[in-house]
Amino acid sequence: MSTRQFFVGGNWKLNPTSLSKAKELVEVLNKADLDPNTEVVIGVPSLYLIPVSEAVTKKQILISAENSYYKESGAYTGEISASQLKDAGIPYVILGHSERRTIFHETSEVVALKTRAALDAGLKVILCIGETLTQREGGETAKVCEEQLAAVVKQIKESHIFVEPILTIHYSNIVIAYEPVWAIGTGKVATTAQAQETHVDVRAYLAKAVSTTVASEVRVIYGGSVNAANSGDLGAQQDIDGFLVGGASLKPEFVDIINARK
Numbered sequence: 001m002s003t004r005q006f007f008v009g010g011n012w013k014l015n016p017t018s019l020s021k022a023k024e025l026v027e028v029l030n031k032a033d034l035d036p037n038t039e040v041v042i043g044v045p046s047l048y049l050i051p052v053s054e055a056v057t058k059k060q061i062l063i064s065a066e067n068s069y070y071k072e073s074g075a076y077t078g079e080i081s082a083s084q085l086k087d088a089g090i091p092y093v094i095l096g097h098s099e100r101r102t103i104f105h106e107t108s109e110v111v112a113l114k115t116r117a118a119l120d121a122g123l124k125v126i127l128c129i130g131e132t133l134t135q136r137e138g139g140e141t142a143k144v145c146e147e148q149l150a151a152v153v154k155q156i157k158e159s160h161i162f163v164e165p166i167l168t169i170h171y172s173n174i175v176i177a178y179e180p181v182w183a184i185g186t187g188k189v190a191t192t193a194q195a196q197e198t199h200v201d202v203r204a205y206l207a208k209a210v211s212t213t214v215a216s217e218v219r220v221i222y223g224g225s226v227n228a229a230n231s232g233d234l235g236a237q238q239d240i241d242g243f244l245v246g247g248a249s250l251k252p253e254f255v256d257i258i259n260a261r262k
Contacts, residue, residue: 004219006035006235007175007242008258009126010249011043011066011094011223022048025250026055032255035262036060038242041126042249043094046080050088064092064126067100070113072121082114082121093118094244096128096148098181112151115174119156124173126244127152128223129202133182142201145178149202153209171214175221176202177244183224185246192233195222199239228256235260 016022022044034040043064044052053063069079085093095118096111111127118125131144156170178198180190190198199220207215222234223244234240248254 004217004241006038006261007041007219007221008038008260009041009043009064009094009175009177009221009223009242009244010254011097011244011246012045012249013043013066013099013246014045015250019048019051022052023055026052026061028252028255029061029258030055030057032258034058034060034255035259038258038261040258041092043092043126049085049090053089062091064094065090066094066097068093068095068114068118068123070110070117072117082118082123085118086121086123090123092124092126094126094128094177098128098130098179098184100128102181108148108151111148112155115152116155119170119173124175126175126177126221128177128179128244130179130181130184130224136180136182141180141198142205145198145202146205149176149205150209171206171210171218175219175242177221177223178202179223179244185225187225189225189230189234190222192237195234196237196239199237203239226257228253231257231260 040061041064043066046065049063049065065085068082068085069076072081072083095114100106115125115127129145129148131141135144183189202220203215206218219241220239221242221244222240226243226245227248231243243257245257248257
């Protein structure tokens with residue numbers, strides 16, 4: 001079993017539709033017996049970030065924004081900056097989710113700029129990568145994931161002194177979420193072997209592109225129709241350090257997923 005801290009993120013997406021319901025979801029976690037060795041992070045719609053953060057009573061539960069822009073301020077109507085999130089006391093942000101890449105047409109280069117801005121502002125980043133079904137069936141999973149990561153690696157190299165200790169600290173603020181697009185919200189799940197294989201490939205790329213230290217220490221989590229029934233087997237894999245959970249994070253079973261290694 002890895003020594004990397006297990007990580008379970010809940011991505012609420014455009015849910016729920018009321019603050020009272022959001023607080024009810026938080027209260028379930030506040031009252032639950034959660035594995036103290038698991039870091040829990042909840043991705044919350046921007047409108048509810050501050051009140052939900054204030055409703056959390058457990059120190060192990062942290063709040064994440066679901067997106068941020070790469071500009072600090074300016075004439076960018078409707079956007080929210082990493083600096084604003086940091087000032088509001090929000091420690092995490094989810095970037096590069098497949099829904100941002102497909103529905104809102106964010107390129108890997110844009111995701112990389114956002115990641116760089118978030119890290120520079122002092123935020124931690126849940127960086128999402130993953131392939132479509134066509135790419136999976138074409139044997140391109142590793143290639144696609146590497147290309148999406150390469151843009152981020154390039155930005156970090158360009159913006160910071162390439163010295164091992166500094167680099168390692170920087171990457172310690174990134175959690176990589178491998179989310180096969182074909183498994184998000186579809187009920188389909190990558191087999192434990194498929195997920196483990198891709199996580200190994202991600203580490204191999206990081207070892208080559210960054211360093212072996214970063215490759216061994218960075219947390220790589222899995223997302224894609226994770227639920228209470230499959231979380232145990234997935235979480236037992238050597239290179240799967242947790243999950244980014246969508247729909248199930250809005251249900252009581254989210255507690256069971258958090259406790260997958262308990």
